[in-house]
Amino acid sequence: MRIPLAALIGLILTAIYFLAAIFAPLIAPYGVAEVVGQVWEPSSADYLLGTDNIGRDLLSRMIYGGRTTIFIATAATILSFTTGAILGFLATVLGGWWDQLMSRFVDLLMSIPTLIFALVVLSVMPVTVPVLILVMGFLDSTRVYRLARAVAVDINVMDYVEAARLRGEGNRWVIFREILPNALSPLVAEMGMRFIFMVLFVSTLSFLGLGVQPPGADWGGIVKENADGIVYGIGAALYPAVAIATLAISVNLVADWVLNRTTSLKGGRG
């Protein structure tokens, strides 16, 4: 199997980010909340990216921040995919009233901008990591639901599904053994896009002060903490931009490749 260059670069960068997230305590030179120097020191041999607004090592903060951001985004993506896909398939298989009920409710949820609805909900919920994951995951599962249902509707009318039904298989079998394997590739390609969206979403929430709470670090929070420095010409708040952009672009490259491979006639689903 040949991997195109763009996809290879994407894969390598994505892998580096995930490895850095997993092994953060081993890589980071200092602790996440450890004050090691003066406020906003420029980069030096000791502090590769300089220090932040209260003298913590910025590189360590970025590595630990990446860990939090990637963890929350991954967990929320998994939640959004399991809920969205299962409900989408269920709506297809059940059809009729259930389908109408669930689809119209999803339409209703999607008619409110995601960020606004998240803000409304977070105004009465305690802002903790599990709550963030739940809110982000459930709000985003509406998008996955739409896709899953659209894909499943086509599969549900196939002869082999009918054969399975005539054989006497139940809904559970049809969903997991007939529809899921055939719907997997478009869903996996979409997963990349949803993951990026989650990274941007959690960064935005943290930036607004409604995501990861201090002293924990995440990329959006680092921007918030160091934003005051911008006016004095200190660019500490801009490092997360580089991190988020490279992560997003490399995941995009991988997702594009997966999509091309699974939709092209020659590549096939093998």
Added chain:
Amino acid sequence: MPTLVKLLAQRIALGLLLLFLVSILIFAGTNILPGDVAQSILGQSATPEALANLRKELGLNDPVVTRYFSWLGGALHGDLGTALTSRLDIATEIGRRLGNTLFLAFWAAVIAVPLAIFLGLLAVRYRDRWPDKVISAFTLASISVPEFLIGYLLMFFIGVKLRWFPSTAISYRPDADLFTRLESIALPVAVLTFVVLAHMMRMTRAAILNVMQSAYIETAELKGLRMFTIIWRHAFPNSIAPIVNVVMLNLAYLVVGVVVIEVVFVYPGMGQYLVDHVSKRDVPVVQACGLIFAAVYIGMNLIADVVSILANPRLRHPK
């Protein structure tokens, strides 16, 4: 055209119904969720008396349905209640800020829409050549960075390093003359333009490319018309409906993007008001702002639908 009027009336009624359901959802989102609103406003260390007082003040002792209808009734009469934290009337505060937000969104739209359509046309004209490639690369880059970071990048390089424009909009005064106001919002407008431009451009390109595959375009080509004339005279009018759709959806997105950008540039608008009060857990303000943002969003989508019905004769006569 009675069918047309009927169709439009149906669509508008549907929009109003949607808005009503959304108001229920927003109200439910702050009420039915696990956890006590009074408790989360005052924190874990609150005394039982303080909790009881706040519950009474918020009317939490009434049943949910009663509270919902009194809230909705008030909102329909322009009475959005008072803020818990500042004791100020929410409607007057929003009235002051909504104008600022619309001013910002308006100028972003004025710049972004023509630019996006022009660049979209350009991308079609030079398809698969370098202008098209530059435009796609730009699109990919701009959807990969959250808008608040684009804001800080511009603030850092243009506002602070080059000193072309004021780096924050904190000095914005609604009663200053137009030029001063425009100067102080130059950077936020640039960011918002940037954010919606990419998406709008891409969709315009897709919409026109779709039309370009039609037989009448081939005829026009065989007649020997110039490429730009074909696009402008034949492809563009037929892709107005999808383009208007894209524009409205992006304007709706603009209204949401404004929330974050206002916080970045310390601009006294609705977004900052909402975010401030979410962290203060001031539920009445959050409900009011949420309702208004949702209403604007639904309104934009409604206009998009209406325009596409008007622009496409086939949609006027559903089979």
